[in-house]
Structures are given as C-alpha cells and as structure tokens.
Amino acid sequence: MRIESLIGLRLLRAKRRDHTVSVVTWISMVGVMLGVTALIVTISVMNGFRENLFIALSGTTPHLRILPLEGNLSAEAREALDARLAQYPDLRATGPYLARQAFIAAGEEFRAVILRGIDPAREGGITELARFLRGAVLLREDGELAREQTPAAVLAALAYPPPAGQRAGIVLGGSLARSLGLLVGDQVRLISTVQRMTPIGPVPLMKQFRLVGTFDTGLSGTDDILAFADYRVAQRLFRMGGSLDGLAVRMADAQRMDVAGLRAILPGYRVLPWTEEHKNIFQVMRLEKLGLFLILALIIVVSFFNIISSLIMLVLEKRKAIAILKTLGARDSMVRRIFFMQGIWIGTLGTCGGLGLGLAICWVLATFDLIRFPEGVFPLSSRLPVLVNWVDLLIITASSFAICMLVTLYPATRAARVDPVENLRYE
Numbered sequence: 001m002r003i004e005s006l007i008g009l010r011l012l013r014a015k016r017r018d019h020t021v022s023v024v025t026w027i028s029m030v031g032v033m034l035g036v037t038a039l040i041v042t043i044s045v046m047n048g049f050r051e052n053l054f055i056a057l058s059g060t061t062p063h064l065r066i067l068p069l070e071g072n073l074s075a076e077a078r079e080a081l082d083a084r085l086a087q088y089p090d091l092r093a094t095g096p097y098l099a100r101q102a103f104i105a106a107g108e109e110f111r112a113v114i115l116r117g118i119d120p121a122r123e124g125g126i127t128e129l130a131r132f133l134r135g136a137v138l139l140r141e142d143g144e145l146a147r148e149q150t151p152a153a154v155l156a157a158l159a160y161p162p163p164a165g166q167r168a169g170i171v172l173g174g175s176l177a178r179s180l181g182l183l184v185g186d187q188v189r190l191i192s193t194v195q196r197m198t199p200i201g202p203v204p205l206m207k208q209f210r211l212v213g214t215f216d217t218g219l220s221g222t223d224d225i226l227a228f229a230d231y232r233v234a235q236r237l238f239r240m241g242g243s244l245d246g247l248a249v250r251m252a253d254a255q256r257m258d259v260a261g262l263r264a265i266l267p268g269y270r271v272l273p274w275t276e277e278h279k280n281i282f283q284v285m286r287l288e289k290l291g292l293f294l295i296l297a298l299i300i301v302v303s304f305f306n307i308i309s310s311l312i313m314l315v316l317e318k319r320k321a322i323a324i325l326k327t328l329g330a331r332d333s334m335v336r337r338i339f340f341m342q343g344i345w346i347g348t349l350g351t352c353g354g355l356g357l358g359l360a361i362c363w364v365l366a367t368f369d370l371i372r373f374p375e376g377v378f379p380l381s382s383r384l385p386v387l388v389n390w391v392d393l394l395i396i397t398a399s400s401f402a403i404c405m406l407v408t409l410y411p412a413t414r415a416a417r418v419d420p421v422e423n424l425r426y427e
Contacts, residue, residue: 025310029350031303032400036354037361039296039396040388044362046289047392048385053285054254056217057278059128060116060226063254064262065097065272067246075242082247084265090252093125096231097248100238103191104172104227106180113176115190117231117244120158126250129228130155132215134174154213160230162210168233169212173223177214186211190227192237207237246270297399304407307346311339311411339412340405347404351397362386 066081067073073081078096085091098117103110124130130151158169167187172180182188192205209229217223235241246269251257254274262271275282365371371384 025307025314025346028303028306028310029346029353031299031306032347032350032404033354033357035296035299035303036351036396036400037358038299039293040355040358040393041361041365042292042296043289043392043396044358044386044388045365045384046285046292047387047389050282050285050289051387052218052385053281055128055131056219056222057274058254059132059215059217060222061274061277062095062097062126062248063251063257063274064249064259065246065270065274066249066262066266067097067270067272069268069270072240072243073246078244078247081266081269085247085249088262088265090258091249092252093122093250095119095122095126095248096244097246098231098234098240098244100234101193102227102237104176104180105189105191106182106186109180111176111180112225113172113190113227114225115227115229115234115237117234118158118228118248119231120155123155126248129215132217133171134214134216151213157212158228158230160232167208167210168229170209171213171215171228172211173226174214174216175220175224176227177211179224182211184211184213190229190237194238205237205239207233301403303350304403307343307404308407308411310346311343311408312414314342315339315411315415333416336412336416339415340408343404343408343411347401347408351400351404354400355393355397359388362388 066085068077082094085094096117096119100115100117102113102115104113105111118126118129133151133154154171158171160168162168170188170190172182172188177183180188188209188211190207190209192207194205196203196205215223215226215228231244235243257273259271259273263269365384366386369383
C-alpha cells in the first residue's frame, strides 16, 4: 500500500478535535451505502417485473412471426420457407401461425375472441404456453374442482381430428372462461367471421368445441381475449384450405435476434418480432427504469456533497499537519493524492457496503415470502419478482466510484495549495 493511502486511511480513522467532521464523514459513508443499496434493490425488482412480463408474453406470442406481404401462406410456400429458415443458425423451431377474430358463445353469454391456430405437437417448442395451462379453473356448485389435467394432456386434447364421438378441443384464457361460466369439459360454440350462402341468405360458419383447458398468464389483455385450437380445425372454420397466415418462429435468444438479417434473406415476407407487438409496454418499462435510476441516484449525489464538505473541513483542521508534510519535502501532488485517497476510501467503503447490503436484501426478497401478491398477478409465482442483473450492478458500482473520485478533486486541490509559511509562521 502506498504512503498516500496509508496517511489517508489514518486521517479517516484518527480522532478529531472537531467531532462534526467525523460525524459528517460517517454520514457521507452511510449515505453512499444506502443510495447504492436502494439502487440495487429497486433496479433488481424492476428487472424482475420485466422478466415476469417477458415470460407471460412469451407464453402466448412466438419470438417471430413471418407473414407474406400479400395474401396467405400456401402449403407449398410454407415448405420452401421452412427449408430456407432451416439454414439459419439461431433458429430453434417453427410452426404454423394463424390468428383470426371470432365470437364465442356459451349459453346466453357471448364474447369476441382472437382464435389462434396452433400445432399442439410443436407448440411446446415455439411458445411457453404449456407453463400456463390449467386443467380446472372454476368450482362446481357442489364445491368440487373440475378434473385436473397436465399441460401435456391439455395440448394432446387439442389435436385434430378428435377421438370418435368427441368435439374438437379448445383452450381459453382463464378470465374469458370465468366470464362465460365455463368448466373444463363444457361445450362452446365458435362463430366465424366467414359466411356461407344458404337459401335464406348468408349465415356465419359455426362449430362446436369442447373446453379442454385454460391458461393464466396474469395479463388481462391476453387471458380475456385469446383462444387456442388446432390450426387444421381453424382452417376449416375460416375456409382457408391448406393455407396459413404465416409461420411462428422460436429463436435461440428472444432479446438478441438479427431481425434485419432475416428480412434481408426473406424478400416478399414481413418479419415481425414479438417486441413490435408489445413495443409500448417495454418502452414504458425502460423509461421507468431510467427514471428510477436517476431519482435514486440523487440520494448518492447528496452523500457526495457531504463528502466534499467533510473533506474541506478536514483540510481546514489539518492545515498545520499539511504544512509540516510540505516542509519535510512532500510535493503538492503527494498532498493531493493523500486527500484524494481519503475520498476514495469513503466511496469504496460506502459502495462496497451498499453492494453487499443490496444483494443481501435481494436474496431475502427472492428467498422468503416477505411480500406476496394475489394469485395470478404474476406468472408462475405470487412472490415479489427479483432479478439481479450483473451488468446493472457493474454500472451502479462504477458510477458510484467515478463520482466519488470526481467530488474529491476540489478538496484535494485545496489541500495541495496550503502554504506552509503562512500556517507555521507563529509556531
């Protein structure tokens, strides 16, 4: 350890004649620690919210949707598109994509829905729908639950054609099923927007389905409007023949996709990432995270002003000691480094203490049920979501150290300007 660091640490630990300087120094250190702790905990909770939202959205939305610029995707075009995509290194799975508006009726209840046609055998590799599937959502009048089903069984029950004597299966959002008063096994009617001509005029196509399961992502805009069925029965309901709207694609990393590269090799197709469909949500969350970072950083800034004031008061108190060092041969640069290192010690102890305390609080929140939310608010868990991002930790720590170094420049420069003649004249 260099002599400047030793002297700076000794000045930091030395007893002061003016106890105000010591108190302000400790307040500065604690302020830095609390500011760093608040930043780490808040940003980690925000990351947890964002991760939960991403999981919920990826449960029903593929990473990419590849749609023709005009018309539908024919069976021949789909085979050619699959062959071209198979050469792409980051691709993990593809499947049919079909989405149409329809109406669903159960008894006298009537709702508008978006019917998504999927391939039940391949959907598990494209979205996270299986993580949110439920076999029972409501209590019967006698208080008994409808029969429980595993996610695999629910997806298998969607396969078309259904077993002999049974209706085609359909999966509804939990909120939608509750609003219709439906239980697993109940019959529902799906009314298409496509019409067929009859002797009495145009009549919309209708088909009876059997509710085989529900899903709950915790997103009201998803759970109360989406329905899933086998894409082959959806093709029949909307008279699409063997065509589709496009392909659903899963990539290796949903947040680092080369969308521009895919668009370049797929002329004649629209490549739509999942973030475009929910662009506003993530932009708002990004701005909220930045705003919280700036607001909470003010706590640390206040502590940095305390560091400046404590170091200036220390310089005034130690004028004679500085003068003696200079008479012994210490240069201005050495005196500057002594007080610079003292500020660094304060910032280091405060930042490291805040880093340890912040990580400890995040671990406690993630491990124990200190804060719980009602079931269904967050997917997969009702515990407060916490996700520690090491890049954020690095940014917070580096910012704290950098500002600590900046705020010590003025007090250190002032200490270096102490005149030994003036301060030792009457000694």
